[in-house]
Amino acid sequence: MGVVVVVVVVVAGGIIVVGAFGGLHWYLWRRLVWETTVRGSIARRVGTGVIAAGPVLLIGAFVAERAGIPFLIVQIIAWPGYMWGALLVYLLLSLLVGELVRPLLRRWIARVNSSATLVAAPEDVLVPATGVSDAATRDRQQQLEHPAPVSRRLFVSRAVGGAAALAAVSTVGYGTYGVLSGPRVKQLTVPLANLPRAAHGFRIAVVSDIHLGPILGRGFADRVVDTINGTQPDLIAVVGDLVDGSVEHLRSAVEPLSRLHARHGAFFVTGNHEYFSGVEQWTEHVQELGMRLLANSRAELPFFDLAGVNDIQGERIGHGPDFVAALADRDLARTAVLMAHQPVQIHAAVEFGVDLQLSGHTHGGQIWPGNILAGLANPTVAGLEHYGDTQLYVTRGAGAWGPPVRVGAPSDITVIELASKQA
Template structure:
């Protein structure tokens, strides 16, 4: 009985999602195509084709990797598909904003010299049927010699839709430039109560959510590595979601990570996306690249303990986070820094007396207003917060998942300088 209920809920939720997805595209078609083009025109056919092809490519981008098709084709689908996803978000938002302005614009144009600029829309004029047949030839001749001015309704629709489309393309273009040009470096000094004086000034470069895959490839990885090495950190923490794809497809893309350099090495913990991409193969491969794997384990550095736990997604294959294994038998007098991909793991960190947890996962929301959705599932979306005696820092991440677009949540690599209160 319980299984039937679960299946029914999944089906209902699925139908709701599909209905909303289809409804959004119908709204786009109505405002961008139907309201701005003539029936049967080339423009209407082309616009309809784009509205149909966009969601098809977007769905294809999501399922391409699991379908086992060649990686080159995955890349060809991913770029237009994911970019359509970003455009969909901002086309809808800008069009909805336009709905508020549209009545005011109509009222303003109504006060203009309509004889010079506007004529009534065809649907606003009632023409007797007997006159239509008699005037048809004359109308065609007159339209050829003197094309009718654009109606007020059509003018408003084209102006509002054109402005929304321009704003959406500009927003997505700017957001793409921010991602593809590489993450910026943030600097943060963080005092820790139990940190010994000898560790004062220890610098950790925190990077998460690089998301190497069909869009962000080897060139992006090289920029990330160059940026990290340029900060000359004492330690590098790669906090999950390194890849979106298999080792087979991304071996070349991740190779630059072998050149990460820090005095105390580079450490890696899994994120949820590793478990979508073959976690066992990736945990082996990152070690071949020279990264130290912290899989529910801990290493004792000269002045503090560095621990790492697996991502929660690992529970589905019996490899979930194990705080007891990572922190259960440690010396509580020593400072503990924990690498955990998801901020929600902070509650276990508090219980085990961790001084600082470093996380990613949220992307800071990636595309506004995604930050509001991210805040529903995460205690901290970005930045530094305190939970009891434990501090949590969440980086927005270096890359992007899905569309290579960030709006209101710039990518970052954070260099945290630990400060001793005894210094």
């Protein structure tokens, strides 16, 4: 009986989701196509085709990455599919704003029309060149030279729809440029009470959520590596979600990571997306690229302990985070810095006396107003916050998942400079 209830709930939930998804696209079609074009026109056919193809490609992009489809086809589908997802968000938001503007615009037009005076001059009557009166010819000339005025409703629909489309395309275009041009470097000083004087000024380059895959490839990896190396850090912390795809498909894309250079090396912990992409192969391959894997383990560096735990997603295959293995039996007098992909792991970090946790995962929300949703699921969406004696820093990440678009959450590589309170 319990299984039947679960199935019914899942099916009902699926129907609701599909219905809502279809309803949103019907709303887009009505406002952007049906109300702004003439029946049978090319514009209506093209607009209908675009809005019909968009959701199909979006769903296809989600499914293709996990369905064993040839990677080339995944790449072809991913670009238009995910970009439609970003456009969908901002088309809906723009049209919702347009719903507020629409009645105001109608009233303004009505007021203008009521104050206008139309005078028909006798000389406006057209006569054929032959001098013979012909009503049909006269009507055709009048239609060509004085086309019928656009109705108030059509004018308002085109004005609001055009403005919404322009706003959405501009926003997505700007957000795409921000991602593809590469992450910015963010500088941050973090004082730590137990850090020895000799470690004052130690610099850690924190990078997360690069998401190399069907959209962001080798060229993007080159930009990320060049940016990190350009900061000349003492240590590099790669905090998960490096890839979206298998080692077989992304071997060339990740190869530039072998050029990462820091005095104390580059370290890596898994993110949730590694567990969707063949985690065993990736944990082996990142070490072949020269990164040191911290899988529920720690490295005792000259001035502090650097620990790393697996992502929570690993629990489904029995490889979840193990704070005891990573942090137990250590010298509590030494500073502990923890690499953990998801910010929610901060609560365990506090219990184990960690001084600083480095995380990613949230993308800072990536696409506004995604930061609101990210805030519901994470204690910190971006930046530095205190939890008792433990500090948590969350980077917005270097890349993007899904559409290569960021709005209100610019990508970053953060260079954290540790400061000793004894200095």
